Amino acid sequence: MGVAVEKLDIKKYLREKQKIVVQALDELMLPAEGVFADHIRAMRYSLFAGGKRVRPILCLAAGTAVSDDGGVEQSLLPVACALECIHTYSLIHDDLPAMDNDDLRRGNPTCHKKFGEAEAILAGDGLLTYAFDLLSNPAHGRGLPDTSRLAIIHTIARAAGSPGMVGGQALDMAAEGRKIEFDHLRTIHRSKTGALITASVLAGALGGGADESQLAAMRRFGDSVGLAFQIVDDLLDVISTTEELGKPAGSDEAQHKATYPAFFGVENTRQLAEQAVAESLAALERFDHRADPLRALARYIVDRTR
Amino acid sequence: MGVAVEKLDIKKYLREKQKIVVQALDELMLPAEGVFADHIRAMRYSLFAGGKRVRPILCLAAGTAVSDDGGVEQSLLPVACALECIHTYSLIHDDLPAMDNDDLRRGNPTCHKKFGEAEAILAGDGLLTYAFDLLSNPAHGRGLPDTSRLAIIHTIARAAGSPGMVGGQALDMAAEGRKIEFDHLRTIHRSKTGALITASVLAGALGGGADESQLAAMRRFGDSVGLAFQIVDDLLDVISTTEELGKPAGSDEAQHKATYPAFFGVENTRQLAEQAVAESLAALERFDHRADPLRALARYIVDRTR
Numbered sequence: 001m002g003v004a005v006e007k008l009d010i011k012k013y014l015r016e017k018q019k020i021v022v023q024a025l026d027e028l029m030l031p032a033e034g035v036f037a038d039h040i041r042a043m044r045y046s047l048f049a050g051g052k053r054v055r056p057i058l059c060l061a062a063g064t065a066v067s068d069d070g071g072v073e074q075s076l077l078p079v080a081c082a083l084e085c086i087h088t089y090s091l092i093h094d095d096l097p098a099m100d101n102d103d104l105r106r107g108n109p110t111c112h113k114k115f116g117e118a119e120a121i122l123a124g125d126g127l128l129t130y131a132f133d134l135l136s137n138p139a140h141g142r143g144l145p146d147t148s149r150l151a152i153i154h155t156i157a158r159a160a161g162s163p164g165m166v167g168g169q170a171l172d173m174a175a176e177g178r179k180i181e182f183d184h185l186r187t188i189h190r191s192k193t194g195a196l197i198t199a200s201v202l203a204g205a206l207g208g209g210a211d212e213s214q215l216a217a218m219r220r221f222g223d224s225v226g227l228a229f230q231i232v233d234d235l236l237d238v239i240s241t242t243e244e245l246g247k248p249a250g251s252d253e254a255q256h257k258a259t260y261p262a263f264f265g266v267e268n269t270r271q272l273a274e275q276a277v278a279e280s281l282a283a284l285e286r287f288d289h290r291a292d293p294l295r296a297l298a299r300y301i302v303d304r305t306r
Numbered sequence: 307m308g309v310a311v312e313k314l315d316i317k318k319y320l321r322e323k324q325k326i327v328v329q330a331l332d333e334l335m336l337p338a339e340g341v342f343a344d345h346i347r348a349m350r351y352s353l354f355a356g357g358k359r360v361r362p363i364l365c366l367a368a369g370t371a372v373s374d375d376g377g378v379e380q381s382l383l384p385v386a387c388a389l390e391c392i393h394t395y396s397l398i399h400d401d402l403p404a405m406d407n408d409d410l411r412r413g414n415p416t417c418h419k420k421f422g423e424a425e426a427i428l429a430g431d432g433l434l435t436y437a438f439d440l441l442s443n444p445a446h447g448r449g450l451p452d453t454s455r456l457a458i459i460h461t462i463a464r465a466a467g468s469p470g471m472v473g474g475q476a477l478d479m480a481a482e483g484r485k486i487e488f489d490h491l492r493t494i495h496r497s498k499t500g501a502l503i504t505a506s507v508l509a510g511a512l513g514g515g516a517d518e519s520q521l522a523a524m525r526r527f528g529d530s531v532g533l534a535f536q537i538v539d540d541l542l543d544v545i546s547t548t549e550e551l552g553k554p555a556g557s558d559e560a561q562h563k564a565t566y567p568a569f570f571g572v573e574n575t576r577q578l579a580e581q582a583v584a585e586s587l588a589a590l591e592r593f594d595h596r597a598d599p600l601r602a603l604a605r606y607i608v609d610r611t612r
Contacts (some may be wrong), residue, residue: 030468035473035493036476036477038480039468039472039473039476043468093427093431096427098422098423099424099427117404118404118476118479119479121399121402121404121427122399122472122476122479124431125399125431125434125472126467126473126476128431128434128435129434129463129466129467129468129472130463130467130468132438132459133460133463133464133467135459136457136459136460136463138456138460141456146453146455146456147452150442150444150447150452150455150456151444153438153441153442154439154442154443154444157435157436157438157439157442158439160435161432161435161436162336162342162349162432162435163336163342166345166428166431166435167342167345167346167432169428170342170344170345170424170425170432171341171342173424173428174344187341191342
């Protein structure tokens with residue numbers, strides 16, 4: 001396994017898959033024309049504002065890891081795009097004045113700075129709803145049985161909703177400016193960021209026809225990767241420059257946000273990230289070489305801090 | 307048909323179905339407990355703030371109209387509740403300061419007045435997402451085949467999203483304070499209000515196993531009822547008192563909003579409402595007595611203006 005991971009050029013893999021995802025998003029997203037053109041333009045602005053496309057790529061890689069069908073990636077593209085729509089909507093709403101009040105996202109004006117607050121709320125609502133449109137669209141149903149599609153929809157809705165991402169953002173808002181325990185920080189991370197990452201992996205695995213024991217392993221993988229991802233994000237906020245991040249570095253500290261480095265210091269936090277990645281790799285032990293992209297993705301996440 | 311409509315006591319029917327829907331909402335909605343209790347409390351506040359439950363009841367009545375199965379209403383309850391979640395989320399977001407900036411809804415403080423703006427945005431996001439959770443939840447799948455469930459999800463997502471309700475709200479915001487043509491007003495109505503009403507009828511019909519020609523008739527029925535509903539809403543804003551409406555009467559006029567009465571005057575508007583109801587009844591011509599509740603609902607809508 002170790003050898004195969006070394007062989008896979010993760011940066012090249014990411015570039016390839018990002019290109020595939022962006023192209024699919026462009027094809028599958030509503031065109032900015034007709035009576036709703038202005039509204040759709042605001043959605044497309046945020047959807048194509050860059051981003052690593054981590055969730056769609058995790059979804060595609062998880063599908064590939066459990067399936068012998070060469071067409072699984074193609075079948076999963078609408079699912080991958082739906083995940084990116086949900087992630088993008090969450091960024092738009094999180095950036096709103098009533099929430100984190102951020103003016104910049106990936107170096108560009110945030111959606112409400114560009115289009116106004118009402119349009120940004122609606123762009124978010126539109127992207128969230130369109131995710132479920134994509135997931136249920138009969139035109140995109142080729143290759144995935146109805147039962148799998150329903151399971152994918154439910155997995156994503158649960159993770160993106162009040163028991164997951166939305167609830168996590170509510171906890172995060174409520175915790176602002178307050179001193180919180182580490183356990184509570186973990187709950188916020190798990191729900192706000194972790195749930196949708198795990199759902200991305202599970203959605204891919206479900207689309208690839210994973211059995212119960214594979215799904216359980218994929219859930220462990222997703223949970224650990226999500227944790228690693230969040231720890232690294234906290235870390236990057238401390239150790240990066242504003243230019244590298246595309247948003248003000250050190251903003252967590254300036255806002256007195258509870259973070260891993262604030263609890264444990266930078267070096268211990270780095271070790272915790274390594275540990276989370278190791279756990280994610282352990283969850284994939286019984287998978288063969290087809291899971292190598294997933295393994296490389298997990299390693300890549302923690303390597304971003306070097 | 308005329309006789310049967312007379313026989314059905316629509317007010318009693320509405321009270322019965324409202325009770326069933328509210329009870330189902332209470333059972334199917336997340337409980338306000340655990341770590342997300344505050345967030346869920348905001349969702350439940352708006353969900354149980356009253357309301358006529360028109361969309362869920364249209365859904366149940368459409369299912370009954372096409373099905374011999376006495377259990378169809380029970381099977382459709384999660385769908386009916388999902389429709390009410392979506393309607394409620396749209397009210398919460400429409401009331402926000404960046405949108406219509408309303409302090410009162412059905413005589414009570416709006417969600418953001420009660421819980422703050424961030425919590426209201428998230429309550430809306432949570433309700434919208436939970437609708438798709440309900441629609442895809444395997445625990446609620448009894449009675450409806452997977453293919454029908456996917457068709458219901460897609461019908462609702464399309465109607466609630468950017469090509470429907472969300473897009474309509476974006477048009478409505480953009481039209482504020484501007485003079486618009488009547489055609490544009492119709493487009494706003496059709497997308498902002500009409501689409502989800504038609505989808506409610508179609509979702510019920512799909513759950514009841516309607517064939518293609520029945521679905522086409524139900525679409526005509528839904529479109530006409532939705533139109534009647536919107537015309538009557540415009541009319542009520544002009545002819546009612548603030549107390550009756552639970553929100554400031556005449557607010558459309560005060561905000562120089564384009565409405566049916568502003569274009570045609572009160573008497574002509576009343577006739578247009580009657581005409582839309584007549585068209586909705588015509589769409590149901592080939593349905594038997596099982597469609598009587600749908601017919602009575604259509605009549606009831608226009609009777610609210612007397």
